[in-house]
Amino acid sequence: MKKILLSAALCLAATTAAATDWDVLQAKSQLINREANFLKSKNASSVYASTKAYCPSTFWWSGRPSAKDNAKRGFRRQISREMENVGFSQAVIDHCVDNSGFLLENSTLRQHPKNDRYTDYVKPGIMIVRDKSTGTKTIAPVLFETNSFTDRVWQVFGANFAKICTLRGPADALKLNCNGYGELRGTFSNTANGRSTTVMRNTRYDLAIFVRRSRSYATRNFDALF
Numbered sequence: 001m002k003k004i005l006l007s008a009a010l011c012l013a014a015t016t017a018a019a020t021d022w023d024v025l026q027a028k029s030q031l032i033n034r035e036a037n038f039l040k041s042k043n044a045s046s047v048y049a050s051t052k053a054y055c056p057s058t059f060w061w062s063g064r065p066s067a068k069d070n071a072k073r074g075f076r077r078q079i080s081r082e083m084e085n086v087g088f089s090q091a092v093i094d095h096c097v098d099n100s101g102f103l104l105e106n107s108t109l110r111q112h113p114k115n116d117r118y119t120d121y122v123k124p125g126i127m128i129v130r131d132k133s134t135g136t137k138t139i140a141p142v143l144f145e146t147n148s149f150t151d152r153v154w155q156v157f158g159a160n161f162a163k164i165c166t167l168r169g170p171a172d173a174l175k176l177n178c179n180g181y182g183e184l185r186g187t188f189s190n191t192a193n194g195r196s197t198t199v200m201r202n203t204r205y206d207l208a209i210f211v212r213r214s215r216s217y218a219t220r221n222f223d224a225l226f
Helices: 002-028 030-034 036-041 065-086 090-098 215-221
Strands: 046-050 059-062 100-105 120-131 137-148 153-157 163-168 174-178 182-190 196-201 205-211
Touching (some): 002 030, 002 036, 030 036, 030 046, 046 065, 059 065, 065 090, 120 215, 137 215, 174 196, 205 215
Antiparallel strands (some): 046 059, 120 137, 137 153, 196 205
């Protein structure tokens, strides 16, 4: 009986310690706190992410110390693929791939900006603008804050990582201010698998931002939005 009680006590202590560890990690890392349910479900011991707030917010995890390098490889592969698909240059892709690191490595927190601050979710996208006075279209890859955890303000960054647009919600009545295009109004809608479409207009311009869509899809479907 004593052995059974001792075993039960040890199991309870181990469970409590594990819960306390997650409590500590969540208290010290904004990204882990935000993604805690997912990371706990995977029993993640390492998490790898970009160190730049304007680069894609994709992160990769591993559940075994021996597999932590898989998280790094998976992150680098996915970031490269997503940014290449919308037309970013290799130099821009390399910048986001190289500026990355472990924020959690084998259950130990590392120095990482997203442990200190993680307020927005950024994805690569394609922005198309049509000048209604001439009919000409401009197509460019962008980095788009598709979600803001602290307010209803979203930023759009260009290929040189400079902010080019600011959106203010709610999603069904957006106001967009873009360099060179003035104020536009419209909507933001999510579809399956993290895809989204932002549709904006004013008297001079039609503008749309496609996330998780190919360049060919964006150009093929732009006209039907207006």
